[in-house]
Amino acid sequence: MSKVSVLIIEDTPAESEALVKVLTQNNYAIAGVATTFSEALALFYKNTVDIVIIDVFLNGIPEGITFAETINITPDISRPFVFLTSSNDRQIFERAKLTKPFSFLLKPFNELEILYAIEMAVEKFYEQSNVFLSDDLDTVLSTDSLFIKKKNSLKKVLIDDIVYIEVEERYCNIITEHEKFVIMISLTKISELLEKNKFVKTHRNYIVNANKIEEIVLHDNLVILKGNHKVTLSEKHKDFIKKLNILK
Amino acid sequence: MDSEIRKIALENKDKADFYKAQAFFLEKNWDSTLVYSMKYLAHAGHQELADYCHYFRAFSFKNKKLLQQARKEFLQISKNFRFYYKVRLYLGEIALEESNSELAIHYFKEIENLPETGNYDFKRGVVYHNLGVCYLHQKKYDQADAYFSKGAEVMQAEKDTISLIGSYMNIANLYYEQYKDNIAIPYFEKAYSLSKKIKNVELKQNAALNMAVVAENNKKFPLALTYRKEYESWRDSLNDQNKVWAIAELEKKFTVKQKEKEIGILEAENKLKIAERNGFFYSSLLLLVLFGTGIYFYRQKIKSNRIILSQKNKLDELNAAKDQLFSIVSHDLRSSVNALKTSNSKLAESLECKNFEALDKQLQSNSAIAHSSYNLLDNLLHWALLQTKQLYFHKESVHLFSVVQQMEFNYKPLMQEKNISFENSVPKALFAYADLSSLKIILRNLIDNAIKFSRENGKITIHGSSSEDFCTLTVEDSGQGMSKEIVSQLLDESALVSKKENPEKSGTGLGMQLCLSMAQKNEGKLLIESEENKGTKISIQLLKANKNE
Numbered sequence: 001m002s003k004v005s006v007l008i009i010e011d012t013p014a015e016s017e018a019l020v021k022v023l024t025q026n027n028y029a030i031a032g033v034a035t036t037f038s039e040a041l042a043l044f045y046k047n048t049v050d051i052v053i054i055d056v057f058l059n060g061i062p063e064g065i066t067f068a069e070t071i072n073i074t075p076d077i078s079r080p081f082v083f084l085t086s087s088n089d090r091q092i093f094e095r096a097k098l099t100k101p102f103s104f105l106l107k108p109f110n111e112l113e114i115l116y117a118i119e120m121a122v123e124k125f126y127e128q129s130n131v132f133l134s135d136d137l138d139t140v141l142s143t144d145s146l147f148i149k150k151k152n153s154l155k156k157v158l159i160d161d162i163v164y165i166e167v168e169e170r171y172c173n174i175i176t177e178h179e180k181f182v183i184m185i186s187l188t189k190i191s192e193l194l195e196k197n198k199f200v201k202t203h204r205n206y207i208v209n210a211n212k213i214e215e216i217v218l219h220d221n222l223v224i225l226k227g228n229h230k231v232t233l234s235e236k237h238k239d240f241i242k243k244l245n246i247l248k
Numbered sequence: 249m250d251s252e253i254r255k256i257a258l259e260n261k262d263k264a265d266f267y268k269a270q271a272f273f274l275e276k277n278w279d280s281t282l283v284y285s286m287k288y289l290a291h292a293g294h295q296e297l298a299d300y301c302h303y304f305r306a307f308s309f310k311n312k313k314l315l316q317q318a319r320k321e322f323l324q325i326s327k328n329f330r331f332y333y334k335v336r337l338y339l340g341e342i343a344l345e346e347s348n349s350e351l352a353i354h355y356f357k358e359i360e361n362l363p364e365t366g367n368y369d370f371k372r373g374v375v376y377h378n379l380g381v382c383y384l385h386q387k388k389y390d391q392a393d394a395y396f397s398k399g400a401e402v403m404q405a406e407k408d409t410i411s412l413i414g415s416y417m418n419i420a421n422l423y424y425e426q427y428k429d430n431i432a433i434p435y436f437e438k439a440y441s442l443s444k445k446i447k448n449v450e451l452k453q454n455a456a457l458n459m460a461v462v463a464e465n466n467k468k469f470p471l472a473l474t475y476r477k478e479y480e481s482w483r484d485s486l487n488d489q490n491k492v493w494a495i496a497e498l499e500k501k502f503t504v505k506q507k508e509k510e511i512g513i514l515e516a517e518n519k520l521k522i523a524e525r526n527g528f529f530y531s532s533l534l535l536l537v538l539f540g541t542g543i544y545f546y547r548q549k550i551k552s553n554r555i556i557l558s559q560k561n562k563l564d565e566l567n568a569a570k571d572q573l574f575s576i577v578s579h580d581l582r583s584s585v586n587a588l589k590t591s592n593s594k595l596a597e598s599l600e601c602k603n604f605e606a607l608d609k610q611l612q613s614n615s616a617i618a619h620s621s622y623n624l625l626d627n628l629l630h631w632a633l634l635q636t637k638q639l640y641f642h643k644e645s646v647h648l649f650s651v652v653q654q655m656e657f658n659y660k661p662l663m664q665e666k667n668i669s670f671e672n673s674v675p676k677a678l679f680a681y682a683d684l685s686s687l688k689i690i691l692r693n694l695i696d697n698a699i700k701f702s703r704e705n706g707k708i709t710i711h712g713s714s715s716e717d718f719c720t721l722t723v724e725d726s727g728q729g730m731s732k733e734i735v736s737q738l739l740d741e742s743a744l745v746s747k748k749e750n751p752e753k754s755g756t757g758l759g760m761q762l763c764l765s766m767a768q769k770n771e772g773k774l775l776i777e778s779e780e781n782k783g784t785k786i787s788i789q790l791l792k793a794n795k796n797e
Contacts, residue, residue: 093640102642106685112654133647135676 001179003029004147004154005048006118009040009064010055010084015107019053022111027153028118037063044071050147050156051118052081056104062092068099080125082117084109101125115152122147122154128189136170139185141192146174148183159198163225165190165207177227200240202233216241250274252330256300263288266297269304278308299329306338315342333359337370340378349382356382373402377415384422392422413439413451417458429462436462449489453482573758577628584621588614612665619662623696627759630689634765641683641769645793648721649674651684652710655691659699667705674712679793680719686766687790690774693759694723694786701727701784714792718772722787730778739764739776763788 006028010016016033023030031047034040036058044052052071054064064083071078083096083104096102101124105117119132122140126147131137138149146157157174166173167190171182190207193199199207202223208231215224216233223231257270269284285301285308306321319342322335329335340355356379359370376399383392396419403412420435436458443455460475591614598606633639652672663670680687698708702725711722730738738760767774771791778784 090638090640093642097642106688110654110657112650112657116650116654129645130647130679133650133676 001148001155001157001176001181003027004050004156005029005031007031007040007043007047007049007052008033009035009052009058009067011035011058012055015055015084019114022114026111026115027150027155035059037067040067041070044077049079051121052079053114053118054081054083056083056085056092056096062095065092065096065099068096072099078125080118080121082114082121101127112152119149119154137184137186139183139189141185141189146183146185148181159193160209160211162209163212163227163229164209164231165193165199167205167207175229200243201237202231202240203237204234206231253300256297260294260297263297266301269301273304273307276311278311281305281308295326295328299325303329303331303335306335310338310342315346318342333362334370337375344378344382347385349385353379353382371403371406371408371411373399373406373408373415374411375399376402377411377418380415380418380422384418389422389426393419396422409442409446410448410451413442413446413455416442417454420458424462429465433462449482449486453479453486456482577624577758580624581621584617584624588617588621591617616662616665623692623759627689627693627762631758631762631765634762634769639686641686643681643683643770645679646682646684646687647676648678648680648712648719649676651687652691652712652721655688655695656710658692659695662699663708666699666702668699668702669705669707671707671709674710674721675714678712678714678719680721680790681793682770682772682790686770687788690763690766690788691721691723693763694788697759697786698723698725698727698784701725701729703727717792718789719792720787720789722785724783724785726783729780729782729784730776731780732778735776735778739774 006023008016008019008023008030010019010033016035020030020033031049032043034043040052040054043049052067054068056062056064058064068081068083071081080101081099081103083102084107085093085096085104086107093104096104101121103117103121103124105113109117123129123131126140126142128140131140132149132154140147144159146159148155148157157176161176163175163177166175167187170184172185172190174181174183194201194207198210200210202208208223208225212226213223214226216222217224218233218238221233221235223233225231253270253274257267260266265284265288269281269288272278272280272284281304285304289298289301289305302321302324306318306325309315309318309321319339322339322342325332325335336355337359340352340359343349343352343355356375359375360372360379376395380392380395380399383389383395396415400412400415400419403415416435416439420432420439423429423432423435436455440455440459443452446452456475456479460472460479463469463472463475591610595607595610595614598604598610630639649672652674656670656672659670695708695710702708706726708726709724711724713720713722738757764774767788767790773787773789775787775789776784777787
């Protein structure tokens with residue numbers, strides 16, 4: 001589980017400093033603070049960025065929107081973002097609104113508001129609404145990672161790092177090579193994970209990352225995974241081995 | 249017979265066609281008689297009247313010398329007709345005129361055989377005469393002679409001079425043709441002498457001619473000459489008469505032409521009048537339309553004037569309210585900045601004296617002043633944006649619990665200062681469909697008010713509830729509450745409350761106005777429940793978010 005990294009595009013140092021302070025306090029990593037459009041682009045491509053916070057006006061011109069538009073054009077690099085604005089200028093907002101999914105925050109804002117805005121941006125971007133606010137869900141699934149809400153903050157787990165998942169009713173135990181933690185995720189998303197071919201079901205309760213399989217002990221009905229994790233293999237789900245063969 | 253027809257006509261006055269037919273018949277206007285009798289016949293069922301009509305028609309045809317038609321009509325008359333004998337008589341006359349003497353004799357004999365005593369409207373002498381003529385045609389001189397003389401007798405008895413002359417002449421001719429000149433001549437003479445007594449020029453002429461011929465044949469030329477001359481003179485007079493007739497005809501034609509001309513002129517005048525009348529009509533219509541449109545536009549103008557006036561009044565009111573607001577706001581700002589100024593100088597003083605205990609309190613009060621001034625300015629800004637329709641508005645699904653949480657976060661220090669406990673009991677599953685920024689403004693104002701009007705150690709609770717279409721947030725405080733008048737004033741859109749009963753605390757009402765407008769923009773409602781010294785409950789009703797969105 002790693003920190004979610006945030007790129008801040010803000011030209012007023014006082015405000016960016018406040019933002020950095022709030023975000024670091026809440027266990028976010030800062031990928032960088034950009035004050036201009038070009039700087040922002042450079043930082044965006046250089047570092048891993050999960051979320052972008054964009055001030056609409058950079059040095060008096062709505063360059064923030066331009067940036068959002070730029071990253072929105074290419075779907076692969078596109079990221080969730082939050083607009084910050086101090087004016088309720090309508091025309092600018094009409095333009096900003098076109099950069100969907102659109103979330104914005106009016107200045108001045110307090111700590112809770114920015115955290116809420118970030119969560120909303122992630123939900124909207126990955127089209128999985130009402131996850132972080134509900135009592136029985138806390139995980140949003142993106143193409144390569146899981147965003148998990150822990151207290152006021154978001155955490156990120158790369159899907160490739162997951163060794164196996166143990167499903168227990170509403171909860172899932174996520175086991176990576178070094179960590180083990182509980183998330184709440186809907187079953188539909190679990191099956192989405194399975195569809196991507198990276199994961200296989202070895203048992204009613206176990207979903208295993210196919211790349212992490214070290215050995216399959218058929219007579220013991222065991223699958224041995226990296227980090228010496230052992231998972232039960234049930235009769236019903238043995239079929240996946242054939243699939244593996246084909247893959248090999 | 250005429251009197252009889254008149255009687256019948258009077259009895260049947262309601263049958264217009266018959267009445268007209270008989271009237272024309274009696275006036276001897278044959279054509280019209282034909283027309284109206286035909287009309288009557290076309291639909292008449294009454295046998296007697298129909299007989300009369302046929303009779304009219306037959307008689308008319310006979311007089312117009314249309315013998316065939318006349319005979320046809322006569323034959324259609326039923327035998328029960330009162331004047332049936334007349335029908336036979338006329339049929340006889342028609343036969344005679346067509347030189348069918350045998351048939352004529354047949355008819356005439358029928359008439360002759362009628363009993364003498366009956367009241368018959370015909371001249372027996374004429375019948376005898378006609379019979380005579382028939383026999384004359386058949387060259388049965390004896391019978392002819394007998395009838396002629398019989399007829400002459402009757403005529404003499406009836407003093408029918410004209411017929412008598414004809415009769416005499418016929419008798420004379422009869423004898424003359426048989427070369428019985430001795431008998432013939434006295435008849436001629438008788439006729440001639442009788443003709444002198446009458447005015448019928450034609451008869452006179454014929455009598456004179458006959459005398460002339462007789463004289464000639466007897467080689468009495470001088471006498472013949474005188475007769476001839478007489479004959480000529482009568483003929484001339486007849487011609488004169490004809491000329492007079494022709495002139496009369498011409499005159500008639502002329503007068504007719506004159507009349508036609510007059511009629512033409514009258515018609516032209518009529519046309520002119522009609523044209524004039526139409527012109528007048530159209531021009532008056534046009535005027536009326538013009539008048540109507542004029543009135544319409546006038547009324548329209550009055551209406552728009554009224555609207556403009558009311559709008560002007562409203563504008564004036566609003567302007568006055570704005571001015572008032574402006575002065576209140578600037579006054580508030582001035583006093584709070586002034587308070588900050590004095591507080592700051594005090595701060596500097598205590599810093600100099602190193603009075604750190606006081607420093608902390610002063611700082612806190614400073615920040616409180618700044619906070620309230622900021623809120624005022626923020627409301628003012630949003631109000632201005634709302635009024636100028638520049639406010640960005642974007643409705644989406646909003647998680648009410650976290651919004652309340654976020655808003656509460658700002659007020660934590662203020663509440664701690666007053667030792668107010670705060671509870672957010674909004675259900676976490678509650679989502680409203682609203683514009684987030686405006687909802688935040690509303691909540692901020694409500695919480696701010698709740699804190700402002702709460703006593704120390706008070707309690708503020710925010711509840712949430714939902715019905716089918718709406719969800720409601722209720723901000724409840726245990727503060728000083730408001731009277732009903734103030735509540736109604738607060739909810740009145742046009743009135744900005746400027747009551748300064750509690751100068752420190754009651755505001756301009758701007759915040760409340762803003763909340764009302766924002767709630768309305770969110771298609772929601774704002775409800776106030778308050779009791780003095782017990783507390784206030786303010787509820788915001790919002791649309792519920794559709795979970796599928």
